[in-house]
Amino acid sequence: VYADDLPRLAASVAHSFVLLAYGYVAGAVSGFVIGVAIGWSKAVGYWVHPVLRLIGALPATAWLPLAFFFFPSSFSASAFLIALAPAFPVAVLTWSGVASVDSAYYDVARTLGARPSFLILRVAIPAALPSV
Incomplete structure (x- = not known):
């Protein structure tokens, strides 16, 4: 059976891996963005x-x-369901990491003329990465 159906089995494994990777990356990125937004604002x-x-x-x-019901294809619905798994833990850990950054870091950066985008990208996110 494995010899006869090996091409179909390999294609199915490859498609499942693509679905898993797409859902995982989408969930991790969305969780990271949501966590930074919650921790910052x-x-x-x-x-x-x-x-x-x-x-x-x-x-x-x-x-x-x-x-x-809401997604047009089974691929997008499956990717959404897979994305739920990493999105919530990443969001909570990123939120707690950004919220726990020492305010002295922000004060020093503001003293040197940092804009809010600099504070988020160069101060808050790097300081929160060990929590994520």
């Missing part, structure tokens, strides 16, 4: 953090009916 944290805590506790199987 108090307004974003006020609105997004409770939603993150609410939907983060739901298992992926609970999202199955909604995923297949």
Whole structure:
């Protein structure tokens, strides 16, 4: 069976790996962006953090009916369900890392004339990376 169906089996494994990689990367990137936004902005944290805590506790199987209803293809629905797994832990860890950066780092950067984008990209994110 393995010899006869090896091309189909190899193609299926390759497609599954692509789906897994796409979903994992999408979830990790979206979780990182959401975590930085929550950790940096108090307004974003006020609105997004409770939603993150609410939907983060739901298992992926609970999202199955909604995923297949809202997404146009099974690939995008599957990628969404896979992306849920890394998105919430990465978001929470990034949020806690950005929120725990010492304020002295920001004060020194502001003293040297840093803009908010510099503070996020060059101070907050590098200081939060060990938490992520």
